[in-house]
Amino acid sequence: MAEATPSGSGGQLPPLEPATDGSMRIRGGVGGISFQLEELMAGVAELDGMADELAAVEIGVRRIWEELCPYENDPRTSGTAALIAVGEGGQAVRAVREELQHLSSQVRASRRDYETAESLAAAGVRMPDDGWGFLPALYLDLKTTFVPSRDAAEALAAPLSLALMIGISPAELARALAAEVAAGRGFLAIGPLMRRLAEGTLPFLKPRPVTAVEELTRDVVVDTSPAGLLARLRELDAEGHGKIEVVQVEADGRKAYIVIIPGTQPGDPAGGSNPLDEAGIAEALGYGSEYLNAAVLSALHQAGAVKGDQVVAVGYSQGGAHAMNLSSDKAFLAEFDLKYVLTAGSPVGAISPAPGITSLHLEHRQDWVPGSDGTPNPDTRERVTVTLTDRVFRPPGFDLNLGPGHNIGNYEEGAKAVSASKDPSLVANTAVLAGVVGAGGAGTATRFAVNREPKAPTARQQDRPLQGAARWVGR
Numbered sequence: 431m432a433e434a435t436p437s438g439s440g441g442q443l444p445p446l447e448p449a450t451d452g453s454m455r456i457r458g459g460v461g462g463i464s465f466q467l468e469e470l471m472a473g474v475a476e477l478d479g480m481a482d483e484l485a486a487v488e489i490g491v492r493r494i495w496e497e498l499c500p501y502e503n504d505p506r507t508s509g510t511a512a513l514i515a516v517g518e519g520g521q522a523v524r525a526v527r528e529e530l531q532h533l534s535s536q537v538r539a540s541r542r543d544y545e546t547a548e549s550l551a552a553a554g555v556r557m558p559d560d561g562w563g564f565l566p567a568l569y570l571d572l573k574t575t576f577v578p579s580r581d582a583a584e585a586l587a588a589p590l591s592l593a594l595m596i597g598i599s600p601a602e603l604a605r606a607l608a609a610e611v612a613a614g615r616g617f618l619a620i621g622p623l624m625r626r627l628a629e630g631t632l633p634f635l636k637p638r639p640v641t642a643v644e645e646l647t648r649d650v651v652v653d654t655s656p657a658g659l660l661a662r663l664r665e666l667d668a669e670g671h672g673k674i675e676v677v678q679v680e681a682d683g684r685k686a687y688i689v690i691i692p693g694t695q696p697g698d699p700a701g702g703s704n705p706l707d708e709a710g711i712a713e714a715l716g717y718g719s720e721y722l723n724a725a726v727l728s729a730l731h732q733a734g735a736v737k738g739d740q741v742v743a744v745g746y747s748q749g750g751a752h753a754m755n756l757s758s759d760k761a762f763l764a765e766f767d768l769k770y771v772l773t774a775g776s777p778v779g780a781i782s783p784a785p786g787i788t789s790l791h792l793e794h795r796q797d798w799v800p801g802s803d804g805t806p807n808p809d810t811r812e813r814v815t816v817t818l819t820d821r822v823f824r825p826p827g828f829d830l831n832l833g834p835g836h837n838i839g840n841y842e843e844g845a846k847a848v849s850a851s852k853d854p855s856l857v858a859n860t861a862v863l864a865g866v867v868g869a870g871g872a873g874t875a876t877r878f879a880v881n882r883e884p885k886a887p888t889a890r891q892q893d894r895p896l897q898g899a900a901r902w903v904g905r
Contacts, residue, residue, distance in 0.1 A: 459855025624716025681868030693747030750776025779805030796835030
């Protein structure tokens with residue numbers, strides 16, 4: 431990245447590196463590089479204006495100097511001295527103007543470098559967050575927990591991650607990818623690949639309409655901190671499959687609503703009535719959660735929400751991708767004011783929220799699921815990613831699962847650390863959440879059963895067993 435500093439300022443002032451706070455690595459927000467560059471570009475506009483003003487001064491000084499030329503042969507104290515003084519003044523003005531323009535050009539070059547790096551990352555051509563130095567850590571991860579890291583998934587194994595998530599066998603994956611290659615298509619972009627597989631070789635992945643049916647409404651005490659919301663999600667998931675929850679709270683005399691979506695709940699077979707099974711991953715990553723979003727919209731109306739009400743969406747693993755998809759759903763945003771999205775262990779890097787929506791993404795370095803879409807989360811003012819770096823190990827008797835890094839308990843602990851942090855990005859980010867849902871207290875929780883429209887199973891679906899780690903996705 432190009433760097434520059436005004437002369438005499440004491441040295442270079444490069445953008446701050448991603449912040450760390452204990453076992454958290456923090457990217458994005460008001461302390462992120464993207465926001466710093468936005469602020470620098472605002473400064474560049476001021477520098478350009480000053481340079482333009484100095485250019486006008488230069489012209490005026492030059493005109494004065496030319497008007498003094500006829501007095502060059504007058505006594506030195508009144509003629510030559512005046513010419514010299516005005517000439518040196520003009521040179522000084524020009525030097526300052528040129529330095530301002532040089533500094534402006536260097537800042538612009540820095541932004542171009544950053545945007546180029548971001549575009550390469552979006553195309554899948556990227557260095558992992560830890561550089562290729564993640565390879566030794568990957569060896570240690572595989573040796574101790576038998577699962578890869580997030581960075582490894584992002585950099586190397588997106589199609590393999592897809593196979594593990596949706597529960598297809600290596601043979602099925604090989605046949606599907608061979609068909610893609612034979613058709614002259616690439617398979618590193620997970621979203622388009624999901625759609626093609628659902629429309630072709632793996633029809634059980636194809637989404638179907640989803641309904642939301644109210645089951646239970648009760649008064650509750652709500653902990654609206656990030657950790658409290660994840661704890662509520664964990665409890666919801668433990669009480670049964672195929673359920674989401676809408677919690678109504680009051681803050682500053684107005685109602686706000688919290689939508690809670692659990693992680694993947696394996697079906698046998700996948701593609702059954704539960705829209706949060708493995709086939710739900712295809713809807714989340716390949717179809718923008720079209721049908722589940724419609725069910726969430728219906729659930730909010732049934733819970734008493736009206737047009738324009740403020741909403742917070744919370745999701746874990748697959749549920750986080752659904753929650754984040756609400757942030758780019760035009761139909762949903764036309765009805766409700768989505769203010770904040772909280773995700774934990776979710777692949778959401780390729781989802782672009784509408785302007786004005788704040789989000790917090792919790793990821794663990796040893797959790798490959800957030801990296802399974804092959805796309806890192808963008809660094810923006812309104813989007814903060816917290817990577818938990820504390821090492822976790824596979825305890826005795828621990829099922830293979832998706833690895834201990836994906837355990838929601840890890841993310842609850844990480845969320846507590848987020849709330850306790852004084853990092854400016856986290857303070858500003860969580861303040862948005864608090865501004866919507868308040869400090870917690872009394873609320874009303876309505877639970878909904880979400881059901882996928884039935885479809886006659888094919889012989890392929892009836893006979894198809896779940897494979898490997900996919901039996902445990904999101905648990």
